[in-house]
Amino acid sequence: MGMSQEELSHRVGVDVRYLGGIERAQRNPSLKVITSIAVALNTTPSALLTDVTS
Template identity: 50%
Template sequence: MPIASPKTHEPALVAFGAAVRAARRNGGVSQEELAHLSGIDRSYLGAIERGEQNAGLLHLVRIADALNMTLAELMTIAKL
C-alpha cells in the first residue's frame, strides 16, 4: 500500500490546524509572530494551519508553548 503524502488534508491534520488558527486568533497573534515565537518558518506554520503539513512533535510543542498553552489543550480544542 502506498504511503500517503503529508499534504493529504487528513481530518486530524485539518482539525489540529483549525485549533492552532483559532487559538492564535483568540490570542491576537499574527501568523508571522507565532512562527517567530515558535521558531518555525511562517509558510510551514501556514501549511500546518491549513491541515497540509504533518508537523513533528517538537514543532507542535513549540507552537503550543508560543500560544501559552499545553499541547494537550490544543489537542482538546481540536477534539483529538
C-alpha cells in the same frame, strides 16, 4: 490571542509558510513543533490536539 502568523512563526522558530500549512492541515508537525506552538500560545500540546468538533 491577537498574534499574527508571522509573530507566532518567529516565536516557534519555523517559517510562516510551514505554520500556514499546519493550520490548513497540509503539513504534519513534529511533536517538538507542536510543543513549541503550545508554549508560544501559553497552552498545552494536548489542548492543541483535542478535537473541538466532537
